[in-house]
Amino acid sequence: MTTPRLSRRIPDLVPSPIREILAVIDRPGMISFAGGLPAPETFPKLDLSAVPPECLQYGPSEGEPALRQAIAAQLRDRGLDCTADQVLVLSGSQQGIDLVAKLFVDAGTRVAVESPTYLAALQAFRFFGADFAEFEPATPAAIAGAAFAYVVPTFQNPTGRCLDDAARRALAAACDAEGVTLFEDDPYRDLDYTGGAHRPVCADLRAAPWIYQGSFSKTFAPGLRLGYLACAPEFVTPLTRLKQAADLHSNRVSQWLVLQAFGDPRRGARLREFAGWYRERRDTFAQHLARHFAGLARWELPPGGLFFWLELAAGAALDTRTLLAPALERGVAFMPGEPFHAVEQPRGAIRLNFSHAAPDDAGRGLGILAEIVRDAVARL
Ligand SMILES: Cc1ncc(COP(=O)(O)O)c(C=O)c1O
Structure with a gap:
C-alpha cells in the first residue's frame, strides 16, 4: 500500500x-x-421562512455589508475606533484564530500567550510552529520579541477572570512600547454577572497594530458558526485573502439571522x-x-x-x-x-x-x- x-x-x-x-x-x-x-x-426561536432567497447565493468574503456596519457601530460603542471596512465576518471566531495563525506564524515564530489560555488557540498556533512565550497581562514584559500577544481579557477561558483597568492599560502600553501586535479575543463579554465597562485593550493602543475578535456563539447560537474580527487597516487585505482560501465566505443565512437580532429592540x-x-x-x-x-x-x-x-x-x-x-x-x-x-x-x-x-x-x-x-x- x-x-x-x-x-x-x-x-x-x-x-x-x-x-x-x-x-x-x-x-x-x-x-x-x-x-x-x-x-x-x-x-433564539428562529423564523427561517423569512430568510430572503438571495442568502442562498454566494456572497462577499468580508461579510454582508449591513452586518459589518452593525458590528463596527457596536465596536465604536465599546471604544474601538474602527469602520465597517475593517470588519470581517468569520465562520465562528475560531476561524479568526486560524487566520491569524496563518498570517503570522512560521516554524519558530514567537507568540506570547497567557498561562493558562484557551487551548484551541494554543493548538492552532502550535500547528503552524509557534514558539510560545508565556506572559502575565498585568506585568507583560515577556511579550518582547513576539510576533503577537494573544489575550482573552474579559471572562477568560479557562479561568473566568477579568482584567482590571490597570492590567489592560499595562498590556496596551507594553504592546505599544515593544511594537507587538495585540490579538484580543472577546467572545464572553456579554455573559457578565457583575456589570462593568470592560473597555477593549485594543482601544487603548496608540501605535501597536491590533486584531480584535468576538463571537455570536455564546449570545445567539454556536451552531450558526458566526463570529467577526476587526483589525488595523494593514491586516484587512491579507486576512480577507486567507479567508477566501479557507471558505470563500461565512454562512449568509446565519449572517441574515444575526443582523435581524441586531435590529431587534428587545435585544438588550x-x-x-x-x-x-x-x-x-x-x-x-x-x-x-x-x-x-x-x-x-x-x-x-x-x-x-x-x-x-x-x-x-x-x-x-x-x-x-x-x-x-x-x-x-x-x-x-x-x-x-x-x-x-x-x-x-x-x-x-x-x-x-x-x-x-x-x-x-x-x-x-x-x-x-x-x-x-x-x-x-x-x-x-
Ligand atoms: C476564548 C475563545 N475564543 C474563541 C472561541 C471559539 O468560539 P466560536 O468559534 O464558537 O466563535 C472560544 C470557544 O469556546 C473561546 O472560548
Whole structure:
C-alpha cells in the first residue's frame, strides 16, 4: 500500500484529552462539566421562512455589508475606533484564530500567550510552529520579541477572570512600547454577572497594530458558526485573502439571522435576561462546590463567562489528566487543566463548565469528582 505524503506539520498534531471526552460525552446519564456549551434554554426561536432567497447565493468574503456596519457601530460603542471596512465576518471566531495563525506564524515564530489560555488557540498556533512565550497581562514584559500577544481579557477561558483597568492599560502600553501586535479575543463579554465597562485593550493602543475578535456563539447560537474580527487597516487585505482560501465566505443565512437580532429592540433585555439565568446557574454551582470541594481546592467566583477554574490543594504534584478516565467511567466529564498551558506538565488545576449540567446533576457530579480527587491525593 502507498504511504500518503502528508504535510510536515501533520506529525505535530498531538492527541488531545478532548477527543477522549467527546467520544463518551453523549452517553446517556453523563454529567458534563467539560465543554463551553451555552445553555440551549438561551437559544433564539428562529423564523427561517423569512430568510430572503438571495442568502442562498454566494456572497462577499468580508461579510454582508449591513452586518459589518452593525458590528463596527457596536465596536465604536465599546471604544474601538474602527469602520465597517475593517470588519470581517468569520465562520465562528475560531476561524479568526486560524487566520491569524496563518498570517503570522512560521516554524519558530514567537507568540506570547497567557498561562493558562484557551487551548484551541494554543493548538492552532502550535500547528503552524509557534514558539510560545508565556506572559502575565498585568506585568507583560515577556511579550518582547513576539510576533503577537494573544489575550482573552474579559471572562477568560479557562479561568473566568477579568482584567482590571490597570492590567489592560499595562498590556496596551507594553504592546505599544515593544511594537507587538495585540490579538484580543472577546467572545464572553456579554455573559457578565457583575456589570462593568470592560473597555477593549485594543482601544487603548496608540501605535501597536491590533486584531480584535468576538463571537455570536455564546449570545445567539454556536451552531450558526458566526463570529467577526476587526483589525488595523494593514491586516484587512491579507486576512480577507486567507479567508477566501479557507471558505470563500461565512454562512449568509446565519449572517441574515444575526443582523435581524441586531435590529431587534428587545435585544438588550434578552441579553440581560440570559446573564441573569447564567448568574443563577453559577451561584448554585458555587454552593455545590463549597459543599464538595472545601479544603480540596481553591477557586474564585467568575464575574462572567462559563467556567470555574479550580486549583487543587495538591498543586502540581497532581496531573489532572490522570483523573479523567476514572471520572468518565463514573459518568462525569471535566477538562483537565494541563492542555490550557503552552507547556503541558502537571498543574493540579481543572476547568469546570457550570452552564450545561442541570443543577441537581451538577451537585451529584461534583460529589463524584471530589471523591475521585480525594482518592488520587491519597495515592500521591
Ligand atoms: C476564548 C475563545 N475564543 C474563541 C472561541 C471559539 O468560539 P466560536 O468559534 O464558537 O466563535 C472560544 C470557544 O469556546 C473561546 O472560548
